[in-house]
Amino acid sequence: MRIDVLTLFPEFIAQAAAVGVVGRAQERGLLTLQGWNPRDYAEGGYRRVDDRPFGGGPGMVMMIEPLRACLAAARAADSAPAPVIYLSPQGQPLTQRKVRELAARPRLILLCGRYEGVDERLLEAEVDEEISIGDYVLSGGELAAAVVVDAVARLQDGALGDAESAVQDSFENDGLLDCPHYTHPAQHPELGDVPDVLRSGNHAAIARWRRQQSLGRTWLRRPDLLDESTLSKADRALLAAFRAARDGQGES
Numbered sequence: 001m002r003i004d005v006l007t008l009f010p011e012f013i014a015q016a017a018a019v020g021v022v023g024r025a026q027e028r029g030l031l032t033l034q035g036w037n038p039r040d041y042a043e044g045g046y047r048r049v050d051d052r053p054f055g056g057g058p059g060m061v062m063m064i065e066p067l068r069a070c071l072a073a074a075r076a077a078d079s080a081p082a083p084v085i086y087l088s089p090q091g092q093p094l095t096q097r098k099v100r101e102l103a104a105r106p107r108l109i110l111l112c113g114r115y116e117g118v119d120e121r122l123l124e125a126e127v128d129e130e131i132s133i134g135d136y137v138l139s140g141g142e143l144a145a146a147v148v149v150d151a152v153a154r155l156q157d158g159a160l161g162d163a164e165s166a167v168q169d170s171f172e173n174d175g176l177l178d179c180p181h182y183t184h185p186a187q188h189p190e191l192g193d194v195p196d197v198l199r200s201g202n203h204a205a206i207a208r209w210r211r212q213q214s215l216g217r218t219w220l221r222r223p224d225l226l227d228e229s230t231l232s233k234a235d236r237a238l239l240a241a242f243r244a245a246r247d248g249q250g251e252s
């Protein structure tokens with residue numbers, strides 16, 4: 001997969017994508033990432049990319065022409081068609097479902113705004129999709145673009161090692177939250193013991209416990225993710241037992 005990122009800070013994206021799973025995906029040729037700086041396509045000695053907003057008010061707006069020329073250059077770097085995605089708080093929320101959809105494409109172009117944003121006419125003419133990574137304001141689209149690159153890169157075939165793939169499977173976990181994890185020491189003098197079931201060697205019981213923890217934690221922390229009517233009978237029973245154990249805890 002190829003991802004082109006239009007940004008006034010291309011080195012930021014390159015650094016964020018140089019480490020860990022995403023860095024390795026690039027080394028393995030599973031992901032080609034290229035940064036494009038609109039300033040390189042700006043006219044004049046000052047290489048201006050922003051100007052004052054019509055209507056007045058504070059701040060600056062990114063101008064049409066440097067972005068248009070930069071986008072044309074990025075598009076021309078590869079013959080595969082690419083949707084242009086603008087990262088902004090006004091976009092559609094990014095979900096794992098959306099990430100899977102984007103990861104299946106041969107190519108993406110990500111557009112990062114700075115200042116107060118981009119001239120609306122450029123967005124209307126060139127942007128196919130607007131995506132938000134959450135309901136907060138950043139100082140630019142770069143951190144959000146790095147999030148998209150990371151989430152999409154790790155879904156490329158061969159990007160994860162076997163162990164990480166297993167983790168991925170358990171995270172995707174039917175839309176449930178992950179279960180708790182433990183490692184050595186089995187006993188800690190202040191922080192307590194690892195649950196016995198995880199040291200029992202009973203793999204069926206361990207799988208059941210983890211599933212129950214996932215269900216219980218989703219119910220407690222993110223009830224919006226849980227549609228109990230779509231749970232299997234076995235899942236409903238595990239969740240009922242989780243609730244019962246919790247209700248019992250406060251009683252003497």
Ligand code: 9WO
Pocket residue numbers: 059087088089112113114115116117118131132133134135136137138139140141144
């Ligand atoms: C800046 C600003 C200043 C005063 C009053 C209102 C204001 N709005 C903004 C603003 O939204 N600036 C954006 C900065 C312009 C587009 C790029 N920026 C951005 C992207 N901030 N946050 C994101 C973002 C992207 C994806 N998901 C979450 C947030």
